[in-house]
Amino acid sequence: MSTNRLYFIDAVRAFAILMMLQGHFIDTLLDVSYRDETNMVYKCWKYFRGITAPTFFTISGLIFSYLLIRAKQKGNTKERMRKGLVRGLMLIGIGYLLRIPIFEWLIGEFRTYFLVIDVLQCIGLSLILIVVIYTLTCKKTLLFSIIMLLFGILIFTTAPLYRFLELNEVPLFFANYLTKANGSIFTIIPWFGYMCFGAFISTLFYRYVERPRFKLAIVSGFIILGLLLIHKSSLLFIKLYYWFDVNLFKEVANFNYLYTRLGNVLVIFAIFYLFETYIKQPLILKIGQKTLSIYVIHFIIIYGSFTGLGLRQIFGRTLEPWQAIIGAAIFLTTVCFIAFYYVKTNAFVYKGIRKVIDRIKGN
Numbered sequence: 001m002s003t004n005r006l007y008f009i010d011a012v013r014a015f016a017i018l019m020m021l022q023g024h025f026i027d028t029l030l031d032v033s034y035r036d037e038t039n040m041v042y043k044c045w046k047y048f049r050g051i052t053a054p055t056f057f058t059i060s061g062l063i064f065s066y067l068l069i070r071a072k073q074k075g076n077t078k079e080r081m082r083k084g085l086v087r088g089l090m091l092i093g094i095g096y097l098l099r100i101p102i103f104e105w106l107i108g109e110f111r112t113y114f115l116v117i118d119v120l121q122c123i124g125l126s127l128i129l130i131v132v133i134y135t136l137t138c139k140k141t142l143l144f145s146i147i148m149l150l151f152g153i154l155i156f157t158t159a160p161l162y163r164f165l166e167l168n169e170v171p172l173f174f175a176n177y178l179t180k181a182n183g184s185i186f187t188i189i190p191w192f193g194y195m196c197f198g199a200f201i202s203t204l205f206y207r208y209v210e211r212p213r214f215k216l217a218i219v220s221g222f223i224i225l226g227l228l229l230i231h232k233s234s235l236l237f238i239k240l241y242y243w244f245d246v247n248l249f250k251e252v253a254n255f256n257y258l259y260t261r262l263g264n265v266l267v268i269f270a271i272f273y274l275f276e277t278y279i280k281q282p283l284i285l286k287i288g289q290k291t292l293s294i295y296v297i298h299f300i301i302i303y304g305s306f307t308g309l310g311l312r313q314i315f316g317r318t319l320e321p322w323q324a325i326i327g328a329a330i331f332l333t334t335v336c337f338i339a340f341y342y343v344k345t346n347a348f349v350y351k352g353i354r355k356v357i358d359r360i361k362g363n
Contacts (some may be wrong), residue, residue: 006205008276009063010288012269016056017291021298021335023049028302028312029327032311036246053119053186054194054261056269056291060123061198064206065130066332069141069206077139078322091124098305117176117184120295125177125188126195147202147235148196159303160251190258201269222270229263254318269359283320286340293339301335349360 027049036042064084071080099114133151137143167175175182207212237253240246252259272279287294311335319327 013288057194058198061195065199068203087125095120148199152196224265
């Protein structure tokens with residue numbers, strides 16, 4: 001299977017990580033007085049910022065699942081599954097590591113903020129869940145495809161049932177994966193739903209990418225379904241509410257950001273896949289392949305991981321719009337430069353983790 005047909009995936013990842021960088025920078029540092037919901041520029045920026053996380057989760061589910069099911073052709077499924085589990089655990093570990101307040105711990109101050117869940121923990125746990133589900137389906141692509149699609153629909157449609165979930169009796173370490181009540185930024189539900197849809201899409205590429213008219217079909221399908229989800233999914237759930245008198249459907253329709261954001265993601269996929277030939281540039285692909293390094297570096301610089309001193313602590317929300325825009329451009333360039341030239345490949349980290357695992361097995 002020719003890998004050049006999937007170059008658009010790295011381009012989408014590059015788009016998502018750059019959108020995340022500028023989004024975090026401006027949201028963290030822009031003066032509060034300029035956050036005017038009636039301002040068209042700010043409103044447009046906020047809307048596109050809201051697409052970033054759904055895009056990143058969906059594309060992560062797509063690329064991981066695609067490599068996982070394609071490993072069956074090469075006969076190294078077990079190796080790919082092991083890599084997936086290791087990567088999942090590594091992402092969870094890095095997610096916690098970035099929130100360690102070293103100086104607070106040194107003086108004996110321990111806060112539960114360290115246990116809040118963010119993007120990395122959610123993606124890490126999602127990768128592990130995908131491996132588990134793939135194993136339970138006996139590595140049958142069709143069954144895996146159907147189950148991931150159903151899981152995605154189920155998670156999104158039942159969102160009103162767990163949106164304000166509180167788990168006071170559950171240990172904080174586990175509760176934070178399911179509820180935002182304690183400060184978690186992301187929770188495994190509903191965000192695993194985007195990973196599920198990404199996994200489902202990966203099975204379409206796996207089964208049909210070599211077909212002559214696949215690109216035309218998938219791009220058309222992404223655009224049509226995406227626009228329907230954006231503009232008509234709420235209406236569909238209202239009709240389902242009237243037909244079946246199930247209040248859950250009305251609640252979904254009244255707060256339907258999950259399906260509408262999925263529609264945005266599908267349109268983005270269509271655009272990037274359609275113009276894949278033109279965006280298949282080395283710099284763009286390299287950014288897409290360095291997303292973890294870029295994320296870690298940006299997190300340290302903005303939020304002051306370990307030291308507690310970052311741009312947020314130094315400037316706060318004090319920048320004017322022109323300062324925030326210029327600063328964001330400099331910030332993106334700086335973070336990417338560091339990731340390209342001063343951070344060793346993640347293979348080094350994997351190698352270290354594997355050595356530890358091998359030693360444990362040896363004992």
